[in-house]
Amino acid sequence: MMENGLNWRNRELRQHVKVVDGLEAPTLVLSNATYLNVYTKQWLEANIWIFDERIVYVGAKLPDDLANIEVVDCTGKYLVPGYIEPHSHPFQLSNPEDIALHAAKFGTTTLINDNLTWNFLLDKKKAFSILDEFRKLPVSMYWWARFDSQTALQDEEQYFNTPDVLSWLSHPSVVQGGELTGWPSLLDGNDRLLYWIQEAKRLGKPVEGHLPGASVKTLTKMKLLGVSADHESMTGEEVMNRLQMGYSVGLRYSSIRPDLPKLIEEILEAGLESFDNLTMTMDGPPPEFMKDGIMNVCLEIAIEKGIPLEEAYRMASYNAARHLHLDEQIGSIAPGRIAHINILKEKSNPHPESVLAKGQWVVKNSEHQVYESIIDWKQFNIGPMEFDWHLDEGDLQFSAPVGMEMVNNVIVKPYTIDTDISVEDLSATNGDQFLLLLDKKGKWRVNTAIRGFAPKLGALASTFSASGDLIFIGKNKKDILLSWKRLKEIGGGIVLVHEGKVLVEIPLDLGGTMSEIKIDTLISKERKLKEYLKGFGYVFNDPVYSLLFLSAIHLPFIRVTQQGLMDVKNREILFPATMR
């Protein structure tokens, strides 16, 4: 069994050569194809021979004997490499297996994935064995090695220590370090972080930055310290600055930062003619944003905004592969590569009619092929959350002087709580709601208030959070207690309660952050959740990310964390967590 294309056995390699010599038959031939050669940027005519999961020949010849070979005539069609999503967080309500198979239906056959959730849910041995399972999917699944949790944990060292980080970096399915949300500490002199970056580079693996709003000076310093790529540009000028310094730049089209159209307009206006160091990413949005696919959607925008076709397809495939030193395995239609191929009706229509992933049909003539789930979550002890403790009235004591006020989906600023929040119900106040972050093991809690979430809502309970702890938001304590009761019954998820009634729930039966429910059902549940929240006064568009990032210290200005309420810029705890 190949390891993401890195190590076919000698016997298999000899067999592939025999196919070219006509001594063995290919398993599939795509005949009369017009394909994009990403190396010469030309559309060429060829017959493409595939043996199991590998492309073995691209050229004018056909096998002498076509009997017993699947031959698909591609006359009039256009073939491009399977698309690569270079920056995926495949844990937002759905799970990585479902997301991968969903992505593949739309032509994205490789995902480069965040490993953070494995850090929280699994020990290293189990995590590496789940990576092995993911190699069996038709989609190529590669992973990052994170250097920090992007929140303030009470025991960060347990998750991020040198031996563990180094073994993650050395793993063959891990292709980059980062994303580096903890870069302020790197600039402040964190030499351990610098050591990890250098080790990643020594292993030939690039380091993904996370540098929103960084000045030219900061970008320069981060380059000196070894950061290779960044996907946080919000203007064309920021893209150009990064390109000029030799960064690989991800143009983002995410639920909270759908900047791609504007970025393309601005880089074209700035006269950019070389697109070799550009990629595109959806940056791990919740399911609804991916309903029509991933890179095919980005490609449609890129093409519509005037990126030359050959360059657009390279941005969605080869450029990412080359940056990650995976170009001998994926990202092109050429001998030796894994057979990830999209068949298009028109050159300018990036939504494939057929998708081949590791030589298997995921979509054939617009028909999705049935694919059984192979990840056995129970084997990894990933299942519903169990709570051997209770939440009661005593935990709902609120007297904090400072609360959190939402500025947009994910930015939160501090505010002085000037109303009495020691009451049972906050309906009479100026939009304040109780906010409680509770340890998943029930050992500690942080009580404060929030403004601007969904001010009229009774209660929301969620195990979906940056650290896996529980979030409660609401104006009514009885509703909060009911939301807890229901959350406990379903073993984790997101539960919305109002005036004593459960209105909607999304069970997250895989560790409280992911669901086994199929992605199409999740999309409609997410939509329902948003509709209800909007009805209760939520004015932004991505509540899933609002919940995730309430504890995320890579964003301004104030966050509720395991350590307490934190002023992010000064890394100062305004008031600490209370032990229960």
Ligand SMILES: [Fe+2]
């Ligand atoms: Fe990201």
